[in-house]
């Protein structure tokens with residue numbers, strides 16, 4: 001994370017979690033305000049940028065949306081290394097995805113940066129009738145691991161902007177105050193780029 005002007009912050013954000021939990025959908029909801037019922041699986045990782053303005057600072061997010069499949073696991077450190085914030089996503093209708101989320105948290109704790117701001121997100125909260133992971137379970141685990149916890153729905157947009165605002169607020173609090181003299185574009189273009197293909 002770097003403060004690139006008096007109150008401009010550039011921060012790397014990574015999304016981790018099992019395939020199918022809704023990582024790409026959450027990012028698309030935030031960046032483009034859209035949701036796709038049939039969302040292509042991410043191959044390797046995808047990159048997005050988005051700018052969010054708070055009263056106290058403007059945050060430019062460099063977002064790495066990872067694939068989540070086991071076969072791409074060895075690439076994950078590339079995405080979480082140097083990240084200022086990590087969002088570990090599970091699907092509230094899948095206990096397996098919650099267990100997988102815990103593994104990501106353990107990996108981040110072992111290998112990641114101790115200053116990393118970590119969020120635990122239970123997505124697909126619109127599917128209440130299929131819920132397998134209780135809200136208390138998520139909350140409890142997040143608390144034990146010093147994470148911020150939220151349940152979201154990329155489909156209905158519930159808590160999605162709140163998630164990114166909360167990340168931005170915490171980044172703004174933590175960012176070093178010494179400017180390092182790099183300017184943001186006034187209206188950075190959102191980009192999406194496939195990094196790895198195909199197996």
Ligand code: G3D
Pocket residue numbers: 017018019020021022023024025026036037038039040041042067068123124125126127152153154155156
């Ligand atoms: P991933 O990036 O974590 O692998 P995706 O997950 O964003 O690709 O989403 C996987 C599937 O879950 C997609 O459906 C997507 O539409 C759906 N999905 C994502 N978020 C939500 C949500 O909040 N609620 C509901 N009900 N569905 C969601 P398909 O049909 O393409 O598998």
Ligand code: MG
Pocket residue numbers: 023024025040041042065066067
């Ligand atoms: Mg994806």
